[in-house]
Amino acid sequence: MIINHPLLGPRDSAEFVYMGDARLIERPDPESDTVAEQFHDYAYLRDNPAGTLRELWFHEGGDRSWLVVTRDTRTHEISKVELARDVARSKGRSK
Amino acid sequence: MRYSGFKVIKEALSGHKGWKPAWREPDPKPHYDIVIIGGGGHGLATAHYLAKVYKQKNIAVIEKGWIGGGNVGRNTTIIRSNYLLDGNEPFYEFSLKLWEGLEQDLNYNAMVSQRGIMNLIHSDAQRDAFVRRGNAMILNGADAEYLNEAQIRKEYPFLKFDDQRFPIKGGLAQRRGGTVRHDAVAWGYARSADSHGVDIIQNCEVTGFKIENGVCKGIETSRGFIGADKVGCAVAGNSGRLMGMAGMRLPIESHVLQAFVSEGLKPVLPGVITFGAGHFYVSQSDKGGLVFGGDLDGYNSYAQRGNLPVVEDVCEGGMAIMPMIGRARLLRMWGGIMDMSMDGSPYIDKTHIEGLYFNGGWCYGGFKATPASGYTFAHLLANDTPHETATAYRLDRYKTGHMIDEKGQGNQPNLH
Numbered sequence: 091m092i093i094n095h096p097l098l099g100p101r102d103s104a105e106f107v108y109m110g111d112a113r114l115i116e117r118p119d120p121e122s123d124t125v126a127e128q129f130h131d132y133a134y135l136r137d138n139p140a141g142t143l144r145e146l147w148f149h150e151g152g153d154r155s156w157l158v159v160t161r162d163t164r165t166h167e168i169s170k171v172e173l174a175r176d177v178a179r180s181k182g183r184s185k
Numbered sequence: 186m187r188y189s190g191f192k193v194i195k196e197a198l199s200g201h202k203g204w205k206p207a208w209r210e211p212d213p214k215p216h217y218d219i220v221i222i223g224g225g226g227h228g229l230a231t232a233h234y235l236a237k238v239y240k241q242k243n244i245a246v247i248e249k250g251w252i253g254g255g256n257v258g259r260n261t262t263i264i265r266s267n268y269l270l271d272g273n274e275p276f277y278e279f280s281l282k283l284w285e286g287l288e289q290d291l292n293y294n295a296m297v298s299q300r301g302i303m304n305l306i307h308s309d310a311q312r313d314a315f316v317r318r319g320n321a322m323i324l325n326g327a328d329a330e331y332l333n334e335a336q337i338r339k340e341y342p343f344l345k346f347d348d349q350r351f352p353i354k355g356g357l358a359q360r361r362g363g364t365v366r367h368d369a370v371a372w373g374y375a376r377s378a379d380s381h382g383v384d385i386i387q388n389c390e391v392t393g394f395k396i397e398n399g400v401c402k403g404i405e406t407s408r409g410f411i412g413a414d415k416v417g418c419a420v421a422g423n424s425g426r427l428m429g430m431a432g433m434r435l436p437i438e439s440h441v442l443q444a445f446v447s448e449g450l451k452p453v454l455p456g457v458i459t460f461g462a463g464h465f466y467v468s469q470s471d472k473g474g475l476v477f478g479g480d481l482d483g484y485n486s487y488a489q490r491g492n493l494p495v496v497e498d499v500c501e502g503g504m505a506i507m508p509m510i511g512r513a514r515l516l517r518m519w520g521g522i523m524d525m526s527m528d529g530s531p532y533i534d535k536t537h538i539e540g541l542y543f544n545g546g547w548c549y550g551g552f553k554a555t556p557a558s559g560y561t562f563a564h565l566l567a568n569d570t571p572h573e574t575a576t577a578y579r580l581d582r583y584k585t586g587h588m589i590d591e592k593g594q595g596n597q598p599n600l601h
């Protein structure tokens with residue numbers, strides 16, 4: 091499987107470490123009233139579709155950036171690769 | 186029809202004209218008391234124990250393809266009960282005991298072979314951990330035996346003992362562990378369930394649930410609606426997909442695991458060897474093929490085939506521990522979709538929807554669990570209370586802080 095890294099171009103997926111469902115970017119608000127419930131769902135429940143999934147890959151054997159890869163879990167076809175940083179920022183997260 | 190040596194001889198003398206299909210092919214009825222989704226090992230075992238032990242009637246098993254086409258027919262056939270934690274070990278030991286009496290119970294030759302399994306040890310720390318595990322096993326009524334290097338050299342002289350990185354220093358053996366012919370398990374349970382009146386309905390895919398006011402009333406399928414008082418789901422790698430149809434998100438990810446078989450060889454490998462440090466395990470089938478496997482591919486997958494980097498990794502593991510494997514040619518390989526849970530342990534529980542029950546999260550250790558999984562799931566379906574060996578397998582255990590994490594890996598499914 092080849093992942094087309096937004097900065098480095100096509101890279102072998104073996105250079106990456108896999109983290110799964112990209113919802114992990116959306117860390118719940120620790121001040122919320124339902125914080126226990128929200129963190130349980132955040133830490134332990136996963137989207138697990140047979141089809142398109144947005145997922146986190148870490149380029150450990152490369153530039154150590156986190157990517158959000160949109161991939162079909164039936165065919166492994168990759169339709170989009172973004173820097174996780176950009177995705178987080180577009181959701182209003184700073185830094 | 187009961188199978189026996191006498192029957193085989195009689196059929197041999199009369200041209201094998203008297204054999205009958207081992208199970209019927211009924212059309213689905215409009216309503217059942219209990220419907221099991223998934224005709225894998227677990228679903229078929231559940232139906233068998235529901236009918237035979239718990240005396241339930243009017244049961245169907247719904248399978249989207251053919252029975253035994255899923256993981257039950259794709260695994261590397263290893264059975265054992267060498268777990269550490271209290272939530273697990275009594276359950277797996279119960280399972281191993283059921284394996285020991287399975288063929289008599291089913292009147293079916295599943296080729297249960299207690300040839301023994303050995304986990305190799307390479308360091309002092311690993312020895313401490315394995316001895317502790319062995320003691321936990323013995324405390325739970327299982328068998329465990331520590332072997333030193335000399336003893337292993339005697340039994341397995343061809344292993345690579347003097348590797349620089351992973352020299353073999355000992356092993357934890359479970360003599361009652363071994364292998365079972367996996368397809369025969371599906372067929373044996375199917376035949377027995379059928380003979381107790383269970384309808385096994387193949388080529389029937391579940392496409393949805395009918396849920397009204399929090400109560401499950403039945404299932405939508407490719408062959409129409411089927412009503413049910415209780416629905417038990419046991420679809421292994423498809424758990425996320427199926428329970429998604431009931432609006433549930435699960436503590437599960439689906440991953441592909443590959444298995445490999447070499448060309449047939451004369452007997453070379455007496456038992457099952459696991460080389461945990463290098464992620465490699467191997468046994469030899471009765472046909473002579475070396476059956477081996479290793480790690481998951483590592484990313485979510487519903488493709489029942491794997492990729493090449495893991496093939497290379499598994500073969501490296503084999504060469505590291507058992508160099509003679511390099512002389513055998515690889516004959517075939519395939520993949521199966523694993524329901525990887527958040528702590529590496531399974532779920533056998535009611536859901537928040539009344540009448541809907543869930544069995545899954547077996548990771549890559551669910552074959553050995555087949556008899557106990559079926560037995561305890563049947564218990565839950567029949568009595569609405571968990572079986573005494575399966576009380577820990579709750580869906581809400583992460584909420585209550587009772588995870589059962591044998592490896593201490595945390596909520597990263599591809600590491601379990």
Ligand SMILES: Cc1cc2nc3c(=O)[nH]c(=O)nc-3n(C[C@H](O)[C@H](O)[C@H](O)COP(=O)(O)OP(=O)(O)OC[C@H]3O[C@@H](n4cnc5c(N)ncnc54)[C@H](O)[C@@H]3O)c2cc1C
Nearest residue numbers: 223225226227249255256257260261263391521551552553
């Ligand atoms: C390569 C490999 C090696 C393994 N090695 C071992 C091992 O050595 N020891 C061990 O203990 N375990 C092992 N396992 C794990 C073990 O095989 C599984 O955990 C276990 O078989 C899962 O339970 P099952 O038999 O019920 O699953 P399956 O046989 O997969 O049954 C699930 C069934 O549900 C059906 N289904 C899915 N969706 C639907 C639907 N919507 N409608 C109707 N039916 C549906 C599927 O078609 C399938 O037949 C291995 C697995 C693999 C893939």
